[in-house]
Amino acid sequence: MKWLLVAITVVATALSDLLQSYELKRAGEQSVSARGIARLAATVARRRYLILSIVCLAFSFFAFMALVQSQPLSFAVPASAASFILETIAAKLVLREQVGPRRAAGTLLVLGGIILLAR
């Protein structure tokens, strides 16, 4: 059950992030002021990819909630970070982001840290 919850969290998080990153770049710069949040909420309601990303996020959230209830936070948080690799590769291949040697090296350092954190 523990690993099933981790898998649901990881896959749903990756899908949600990809959809959000793609669609929000198209929607333009957003802010978190009171007006900015209202505008952002309206943008989410209008764009189907963002709505789909929220559905994915809901799956990820409830799986994560069940995970933190049964496991220590210091396991649940790093374990769900497996989405990191999946998302970085997808960012390069699907979103066409430039993941050069420096960014890849930094990402691997962070990933190494997250794996160590889970031990």
Next chain:
Amino acid sequence: MDQPRTARTYLLVLLFISLRGCGNLLLAWGTKRLPTVLGVHPAAYLQSIFDPAVAAGIAMLIFSLFTRMALLSIADLSFVLPVTAVGYVLAAVLGKFFLHEEVTALRWLAAFLIFAGVAVVGSTPQNTTKEALAK
């Protein structure tokens, strides 16, 4: 480099990390107090929302979601992911102080690796798709 935009990016990163860290902590603390085990029962989830700590945690996580969306509107996903990973260190520290979870020497080494990685990624351009979208 566009200085105001860079400062804005890091301000959003800081806000996101703080909200998510506190939200996760409240959620973990609240769900551990619940009498029923969460799993496949939707009713148990709905009931859990009425716990004040869980409700506050959810509110903070919703605001953190909007903050992250604003961040993703100006920066690459492959930039945002590692830079916001400082939140994992915060989770371990909050877990130690509030939930009395153990933080070993290995975990402090992990924190160092994460900070080093964030510094390296932070030195790369934050948005590499602007030109592609403009075409």
